[in-house]
Amino acid sequence: MNLSVSLTSGDPIYLQIKEQIKKQIITGLLKEGELLPSIRSLAQTLKISVITTKRAYDELEQEGLVTSVSGKGTFVSEKNKQSIREVKYRQLEEKVKAVIAEGRSLGLKQAEILQLFEIFYGEESEA
Template sequence: MHIVISNSSELPIYAQIKEQVKEQILSGELTENEALPSLRHLAKDLKISVLTTTRAYNELEGEGFITSRQGKGFFVMSSSSNLIREQLIKEVEENLNNAISAAQRVSMSDKELINLLQLLLEVDHE
């Protein structure tokens, strides 16, 4: 897990950690059931307070991105987690909307766009 803290960011440090971990989970960089660094280890690496890392992890857990296991630490939730699934669906929607806008700029018909999507799906599953 790679976290970069910026002193010039408008976000508080705990929020920077939270957003970067969330982004790494949604991108697949952090995988299902992967252990996260301990609160103390992360705090030491980032040279910040354990309270700050605790707040970031607690908020991630509250939002359904990670889970704590008694005596074992924090782990990435399963990709079947409702919240993670919902975030990924939102990303798909945004990308499809971008594709629709690009298709309209080149005057593609709906049928041409649907055919292209079907072709890409077939190629991806071969």
């Protein structure tokens, strides 16, 4: 697992870690059942606080992407497919919102935006 943190980033360090791990899970770089580095080990590698690393792992666990097993470590969740689908769906929602906002700023009506979706959706299924 390859992670890096930026002290000059506007994002908190725990969030940087969480998002990088989440991305690696979603893209399949980290596989179901794979053991993540221990909280202490990751903190030491990144030269950050153990509390910061724990917060990132706790949030990933709350989202269902990882599972902590007492005495054994933190693993990529086995029931991951539904969690990943949910995360990707939320990301897609945000992109659709952005497209709609852009369309509105151009003065497009709802029917025109829907027509664009229908055109491009049809192209993808033909390819």
